[in-house]
Amino acid sequence: MKLVVIGGDAAGMSAASQARKRSGVDDLQITVFERGHFTSYSACGIPYWIGGHVTDRAALITRTPQEFAKQDIDVRLRHEVTGIDLDRREVVARRVDGPAGEIREGFDHLMYAAGAVPVTPPWPGVDARGVFGVQTLDDGAAIHAWLDAHPAPRRAVVIGGGYIGVEMAEAMVRRGLDVTLLEKSPEPMSTVDPDMGARVRKAILGLGIAIRTNAHVHGIETTDGRVRAVRTPDDELPADIVVLGLGVRPNTTLAADAGIPLGETGGLRTDLRMRLLGGGRLDGVWAAGDCVESVHRISGRPVHVPLGTHANKQGRVAGINIGGGYATFPGVIGTAVTKVCELEVARTGLTEHEARAAGYAYVTASVESTSRAGYYPGAATMTIKLIAEKRTGLLLGAQIVGREEAAKRIDALAVAVWNQMTVEEMTGLDLSYAPPFAPVWDPVLIAARKATDAVHATH
Amino acid sequence: MKLVVIGGDAAGMSAASQARKRSGVDDLQITVFERGHFTSYSACGIPYWIGGHVTDRAALITRTPQEFAKQDIDVRLRHEVTGIDLDRREVVARRVDGPAGEIREGFDHLMYAAGAVPVTPPWPGVDARGVFGVQTLDDGAAIHAWLDAHPAPRRAVVIGGGYIGVEMAEAMVRRGLDVTLLEKSPEPMSTVDPDMGARVRKAILGLGIAIRTNAHVHGIETTDGRVRAVRTPDDELPADIVVLGLGVRPNTTLAADAGIPLGETGGLRTDLRMRLLGGGRLDGVWAAGDCVESVHRISGRPVHVPLGTHANKQGRVAGINIGGGYATFPGVIGTAVTKVCELEVARTGLTEHEARAAGYAYVTASVESTSRAGYYPGAATMTIKLIAEKRTGLLLGAQIVGREEAAKRIDALAVAVWNQMTVEEMTGLDLSYAPPFAPVWDPVLIAARKATDAVHATH
Structure with missing residues (x-):
């Protein structure tokens, strides 16, 4: 039997490792094609590497191809898969740097773990030098190199005020840049409700980051192909470097080209065992990671997370199932x-916006409290907000x-959401x-007490 | 209607406040008898006050009698209840410091919140000066006064290596004493399993505390009524001060005298609404706090916690129900x-010992991991141990x-235990x-993955 894995990061390599644990090399050959230079790295760690919390890039890499080789997993870096032939049960690949020519590799099981690609708006100038995404470790390395090559004073504009945007804005400040953060919503961190986002705004301002919310971008101004400014409806924001933190979308081009249907979020649809839905030609095809959509247990809707x-x-x-x-x-x-x-900043379950979209009638309760007994040194304030279904709680x-x-x-609350607890319980x-x-x-x-009172008040 | 509360600490005052919230002063008179000098204080904070983390005793007091008076709750400090007359629906009290004489107070509702009393073994000399319990804020004040009055060098022996014993041992070290901790079990902190307790032992030793486990005490040696040493089977441990951290038992003397039956743990038995079980003469009698026993949701057994x-x-x-x-x-x-x-150190659910006692067949899994990503500054190691039912997981x-x-x-794990999750889920x-x-x-x-493997291995 032969397993081919497309994408050598978290999902792909976890699958390969787990499959190998259950199947010896005589039973299962495993080949991984990875377009980039690295396997199994922590993309989430990139902002901390750029900001200098983490000084050694190697620390972000969990396991190298050499380590996988010891497990008899054949990882081919800088190999880009260009096509999937479901009828012939083959993938077609090419060397990114090496000699031209098509590589064909047959499979019994195919693991599709191509990850995500950054959302890149159709702005003029978005391909200019000095404009970076933050998706892969290669992206991170490019930003790192740019920062090393461009001494101060430097002005950065980070577009997108979600997790990666805010983390990158902070990393840039730590590297001594003047940073402006642009966010199209009324508050940064729109993955939490605006009342909570307002608190994040204060923290961002406290870092010396300029922030513009309800902000729109019309394009990137360039000089000799290099970014010079970010154009907004009202002005031009001078920028030596622009970082795009606009989120990602599932990287499903290969799948779509092969005729694999996509879900409503644009991600691949799988069953509970991570097998592609559909059967027939899709038998033996699996998918996992940033390219798939998942079911949200509280809304019941497919989501791309x-x-x-x-x-x-x-x-x-x-990998367990393949094995x-x-x-x-x-x-x-x-x-x-x-x-x-x-x-x-933490969240679990649905925000108000998401609860409404899912069709829930709900109440909310927010409380301020402290992390330790009020009299104990280091007690710090925190705000907790709960959202509970109206009537049922x-x-x-x-x-x-x-x-x-x-x-x-948030983890205790996540386990409570998971188990469908009421706020009264x-x-x-x-x-x-x-x-x-x-x-x-x-x-x-x-917070649970206050939310319980709010639920009772609706009866 | 009239509510009389016996005991003005956490349980009693919470009940009084909640009852008042639901019943105006015309509907419900509330009288609280408290033997000590304080209401609603954090007994758990005493070691931190003695150790100097908290410098102001007042910080430990959540609410004073004056604050309760504003809620029309009549708190009588230094009033000891000496009897409960269930037939006449009266409590009998006396002033601890004031003029002699019996005070009788009728009730419609009686809230029994007399708390706990320290376990004091029948050792010769245990009543000597310089031997202290750590149960009430008055106890804490006495230790504080002793430490202030006795400059170094001073030798302390703490008897009992549970939470309060270990916390007090650390507090004493912070105050500059030479401290020896005696614990009768093989490891300190016997509320966790010995393999985890062994890690606590290292931390205690690291503080410069001498520790003797499997230790027995035969008595307290005195000079002129003052402690001089702790006598063990083998030697005498010189001591200027002895702190007893041997746990507490429910303070149920008044209840027992009134003919109220006790549960198997020695605590009062209540229904889910905290009403004493039994009915009849016990109608309108409630109990809460350290004097009651609770049901352990996992063992199904009554426990005193x-x-x-x-x-x-x-x-x-x-209080909600009374109101x-x-x-x-x-x-x-x-x-x-x-x-x-x-x-x-944290725990939830049952330890191995408790699981066995409850009749469970179980597997365990322990893992070492880190608090943050391994590459992120400040990542610290931790050990998590899970205990799962054999077969069901x-x-x-x-x-x-x-x-x-x-x-x-531990809170995420506590919510998982609460909801009877399997380790596989x-x-x-x-x-x-x-x-x-x-x-x-x-x-x-x-840890959940490893425990799942352990469960599968039993199939």
């Missing part, structure tokens, strides 16, 4: 977290903004208490 | 946390020992991930 944690889990599940085992990926609930300087979502020790509390939860870790009423419990 | 977090929740539930509302206390799952210098319990940002992860949990907060596989997920 490109996160390393899902890619790893999905890849593992696919003859049994595992399922149960869907997502929209948990995410980031850090803006000392501010921690079902916890639909939660958001946290706070200082240290705030964000990881949550008031009885046996959470840990000691003065260095929480007030005697943990902020999560206080 | 004297923690402020439960006292607050139970008191709130009782005509509806609330229930759903039981406990044994969650607890503490900090030993930089080491964080039901998560029975979890323990964490680690450095910063480790212990609060947990492998799919959508927990938060970003490099400053977790490796891409959160330690909780890695």
Whole structure:
């Protein structure tokens, strides 16, 4: 049997490793085609490498091709797959740097893990030198090289105020640049509700980052093919470097070319075992990671959530199944977290906007509390917001903004969302208490109490 | 209507406040008898006050009698209830400091919140001067005064290596004493399994605390009524001060004297609304806090878990019900946390010992991981241990020992235990991930994977 993997990052390599664990080299040959220079790296770590928290790029790489080779996994870097022939059960590839010529590789199982591609708007000048995406480690290396090559003073414009945009804006400030962040929504970090986003705005301003919200971009102005400014409806923002943090979309070109149908989010659709839906020619074809869509367990809708944690889990599940085992990926609930300087921001479940879109009638409750007993040194304030279904009190979502020790509390809320707890049931939860870790009423419990009152008030 | 509350700490005052919120002063008179000098204080904060983390005793007091007076709650400090007359519906009290004489107060509702009393063994000399318990803020004040009055060099022996013992040992070291900790079990912190306790031992030793495990005490040696040494089977341990951290038992003397039956743990038995079980003469009698026993949701057994977090929740539930509302206390799952210098220790659910006692066949899995992505600055190691039912894979319990940002992860595990998740289901949990907060596989997920393998291996 032969497994071909398209894409050598989290999902693809997790699948390869898990398949190998269950099948010896005599039973299963594994070949991985990876377009870039690296395998299994932490794309999420790129902003921290650029910002200097992490000094060694190698630290971002979990496992190298040499390590995979010891597992009898044949990783071919700088090999781009150009086509999938589902009838012949072959993939077609080419060497990115090497001699021209077509490579054909047959498969019994195909693992599609091509990841995502940055959303690049059709702005004039968006291909100019000095305009960077932040998707692959190669992208990160390019930004790193640019920064090293261009001494101060330098002006950066980061377009997009989501996780990667905010993280990159902070990284740029740490590298001594003047940074302006542009976000089209009323508040940055639109993955949380605007009332929480307003707190993130303050933290961003506190870093010395200029921020424009409700901002639109009309194009990139260039000189000799090099970025000079970002053009908005009203003015030109001078820029020596532009970073695009506009999100990503599933990288499904190869799949679409092969006639594989896409889901409504643009991602590939799989069953619980990460097998492509459809059967027939798609038998033995698996997909995982940033190229697939997942079911959101609370809205019941397909969503595209490109996160390393899902890619790893999905890849593992696919690999176990390819190797003859049994595992399922149960869907997502929209948990995410980031850090803006000392501010921690986390969410799980549905935001207000998402709850409305899913058709829920809901109440909200926000509380301010502290990370430790009020009298204990280092107690820091945090805000927790809960969203609960009107009548039933079902916890639909939660958001946290706070200082240290705030964000990881989202995990307890994520497990509560996962288990479809009501906010009233949550008031009885046996959470840990000691003065260095929480007030005697943990902020999560206080929020649950307030949300319970809000639910009762609707009856 | 008239509510009399016995005990003015967490449970009693929570009940009083909640009852008042629902009943105006014309509908409900509320009188609280409190033996000590304080209301609503954080007993859990005492070690941190003695150790100097918290410098102002007042900070430990959540609300004063004056604040309760504004809510029309009549708090009588230094009033000891000496009897309960269930037939006449009266409590009998006396002033601790004031003029002799019996005070009788009738009630419609009686809230029994007398808390706990320290376990004091029948050792000769245990009443000597210089031997202290750590149960009430008055106890804490006495230790504080002793330390202020006795300049160095001073030798302390702390008897009992549980939460309070370890916290007090650390506090004493911070105050410059030579400290020896005695614990009768093979490892300190016997509320976690010995393999985890061994890690706590290292942290205790690292603080410069001498520790003797498997230790027995035969008595306290005195000179002129003052402690001089602790006598063990083998030697005498010189001591200027002895702190007893041997746990507490429910303070039920008054209840027992009134003919109220006790549960098998020695605590009062209540229904879900915190009403005493039994009916008849017990109608209108409620109990909450360290004097009651709770149902452990995983073992199904009654347990006595004297923690402020439960006292607050139970008191709130009782008060809502007394005030005509509806609330229930759903039981406990044994969650607890503490900090030993930089080491964080947390648990939830059942330990191995408790799982065996409850009749479970189980598997365990322990993993070492880090609090942040391995490459992110400040990533600290932690150990997570899971206990899962053999065959079903039901998560029975979890323990964490680690450095910063480790212990609060127990809450996600507590919510998983609460919801009777299996370790296999947990492998799919959508927990938060970003490099400053977790490796891409959160330690909780890695532990769940390993425990799943252990469960499968039994099939």
